[in-house]
Amino acid sequence: MADNGGNIYEFDGFRLDVRERILSCGGKRLQIRDKAFDLLCALVDRSGSLVTKDELLSAIWPDTIVEENTLDKNVSLLRRLFSERLPDKHVIETVRGHGYRFALAVTTKPNAVASLEQAQQSSNPALANASEVDSSASPYEIGLHKLPPELILNGYPADESPTEPFKPLAGTRSKDSRGGRGLHVGLISLGSIALLILLYVVSHDSRPPHGGEPEARKIAVLPLANRTRDPNIEYLTDGITEGIIDDLAQLPGIKVLSRDSVFRFKNSEADMSGIASQLGADFVMSGEIDKVGDQFVISVRLVDSQDGAQIWGHQYVNNDDSLLRVQKQITLDVEESLHVKLGLRERGLLARGSTHNPAAYRLYLLGHYHNLKMTEPELLSGIQYFRKATEVDPGFAQAYVGLANCYLPLGIAGWHMPSRDALKESKSAATKALELDPKLATAHSALAWTLYLLDHDWNAAEKEFRQALTLSPFDSDIHRGLSHMLSLAGHHEEAIAEGERSLELDPLSLVSNTIFAQTLFFGGRTDDAIAQLNKTFEIESDFWIARNLLGRIYVSEGRYPEALHEFETARDHSGGGSIVPIAEIGYTYAKMGDRANALKLIEALHKQEGKRFVSFYSYAIIYNGLGDRKAAMVNLARSIHDCEADSLFLKAIGRWKPYMEDPKFDALIRPLNFEPTN
Incomplete structure (x- = not known):
């Protein structure tokens, strides 16, 4: 078949420019997917004639395995496009069991530029052969004769360039032409x-859109x-x-x-x-x-x-x-x-931060597997595996990052050891990772968390987060970490911008959605925060951290019965792993005037000490609700001394605003260094 790749086709008010890959109607350019465009070119090029499915698959997906329903979907796309503009005409006919036929009369016009290039290639054979590439097999391509047939996947394709201009059909391909390469x-x-x-x-x-990147x-x-x-x-x-x-x-x-x-x-x-x-x-x-x-x-x-x-x-x-x-x-x-x-x-x-030791890598994978479960016993198991990995390969930087990422949640939750001690371990591991590989993004991010949670050095933390993003700009966890830090520091516009970037990369993450809602709330956009939480509940209706945040929002609006319901829901779905909702319930009881139940919860928390971690901040919340400022500030002082992560919410959460004018409170929170970041 002749190469008509430069032709322009016209039919019923439509214009199809193959070379420029433009389909227009009445002078207006239409949006059409790449493969649907190629399919249309194939059908229009042989308008009035049957084009078999095998021919279409060979022309549009050469050397690539696709199912016939992929072809059918693209035909459906074209039919919808034409039915909107030619509702009374059947543009693409199905020849059942065989293929398709383009039913409209088509006028063909040669493209002047394409004709000139074709003439140049005819006069210079070297140009015609310029696209030929040596396809000799790599020395690492070997047979699969040792594998049972059921494990050999048929027809894995070689790489394809989907944006390559449409190539007109060259006839029916052989039956084995879809088998792919070795x-x-x-x-x-x-x-x-x-x-x-x-x-x-x-x-x-x-190709950059509109000349940009x-x-x-x-x-x-x-x-x-x-x-x-x-x-x-x-x-x-x-x-x-x-x-x-x-x-x-x-x-x-x-x-x-x-x-x-x-x-x-x-x-x-x-x-x-x-x-x-x-x-x-x-x-x-x-x-x-x-x-x-x-x-x-x-x-x-x-x-x-x-x-x-x-x-x-x-x-x-x-x-x-x-x-x-x-x-x-x-x-x-x-x-x-x-x-x-x-x-x-x-x-x-x-190869950043990796190892060449198989045993160390296996230990690293085991550590990572346990770390992701994010419970106290699993984190402790993760620490054991990561430590063994560093013993097998002391230069394995990623294993030290793994250690840092296990100790960090232990420090935030107060599990197993005092928060300050866990955060020190996390910082030490992150620092060691950076000594081994200064350009390891995850190590910079892990260090950043400890710099503001442990050292309260907001400027240094921001610097490390920014350095991490320079090295890995599309890492949603790093964007989320920076957003959270900026939000607590009071830089709300920047925090929201970073949160949006994180959510773009992590659209179904419950944590990312909830943290972004919290960032909106701390930034004064309460209605937007509630709307964001409702989106989170569409992913998982009873995600307890999101329910707890919604309760805090309702408290800020004085909607205490609704807040109590949300906190109770959060408590019931937290798996018993957090006392945060319990403290919030105590605060809400106090604000509703139910002092008896608020005091009972303080007593209940005291009884839990020794069995599970109970933060000083939890007591401070309830005493705040009861109006006992002295008891609240005593517990806040202990919370800040122990580097409890919750103490960093003091500037962001409105319940502490009445305390801000108290000189004693100002002195109390001074170690947190709530100065603006640079």
Whole structure:
């Protein structure tokens, strides 16, 4: 078939410019997805004739495995577009069991620029062959003969350039032309998986809109599914997923949705397009881990959420003892096979803070798995594994970050040890990580938390958060941490801006949604805060931290019965892990005039001491409600001395505003250094 890629087609008031990739009607440009545009070109080019499904799949998704329903969806998109403007005409006919036919009369006009380029190529054969690329196999491509047939994934595609101009059909392809190239089989490399996705995203429609910088693309890395049926390797599936997320988050030009959002879809059977829509993701990566003998088979794939096409996929075989040994070589192999050269910055970031010791890495994954559960016993287990990892490899910076991230929640919650001691341990571990790798973003972020929670050095904390974002600009956790700090320090506009950035990267995170609502509340935007909490409840109706915050908002408005209901709901759904709602209930009883029940709760908290952590701040809250300023300030002094995290809310929460004019209170909170940050 002749190459008509430069033609302009006109039909019933429509104009289709293939070269410029523009579809217009009545002089107005219409929005149309890339693959739908290619499909329209294929049908219009052979208007009046049957174009088979096989021909369409071959032309629009060359060397890529897609289901026929992907083609059908794009046909439906075109039909909706035309039905809005030509309601009485059947533009695309279905030839049942075979394919489709474009039914309108079409006028073809050659594009002058394309004609000139075609003439130039005809006169210079070198130009015609310029796109030929050496496709010799990499030395790391080997066969899959050792694997049982049921584990060999058919047709993982080579990388595709979806924005390449439409190529007219060249006839029906052979039956095996969709089989794809040989599968890369080697040891799993988190860096190489991240790099492969990076390479595709950077090449996928990288043209800057309106002459500006290219917009960062958003990727959701779904948790790898555990197909081994062995619950003891959940730490491995979750750890590898986290590793991919962390690798991608450090690469420029990519926004990676955080763990909180994507792990809501763990073991989910939801449709990929639905997941992408909920997350606002341009691409979704999914995969699974299986095991054959002592070998893990890790299969991963990347789907373009725009049209549902699988654009990349690989299968890796490894044993866990050799998990990292060839990681660099796989990354180099990927770079060589795709003919892409990375800059020094990108290559360094892929291995940032890592280890080459398989035993240390396995211990790190176990520590990370326990850390994410965020209960006292799990955090203590995480500390043990991270410490062992640093003993096996004293230069493993990420393991020290893991230690810091375990001690931090212990310090905030007051579990197991005094808050001050836990925060000191967290700071020490973060500092050690930075000594080993000064450019490790997560270490800067971990240090920032301790600088304001422990040292009350707001300026230094902000500096560390900003440095972390310079190194990893699309890390939602860092944006959230900075937002929270700025909010407590009274910098509300900046805090809200950072909270918005965090939520953009973490749209389904319960914590991100709740913290953003709190930031709005502290910034005086109460109605917006309530609206944000209602969005949070759509994700999970009884998330106790959000219910507790709503109770605080109702208290600030004097709506005590409603506040009491929210605090009781928070208490009932906290799993017994927090006394915060109990203290709030005591405060609310006091404000409602029920002193007896407020005092009973103080007595109940005293009885809990020794069994669980009870903060001095909790007593201070209830005494505040009872109007006992002296008792409240005595407990606040102890809270500040012990570095209880709640004491940093003194400036933000309105219940303490009447105390601000008291010179004794001013002296009391002076160690918190509530001066404006630079």
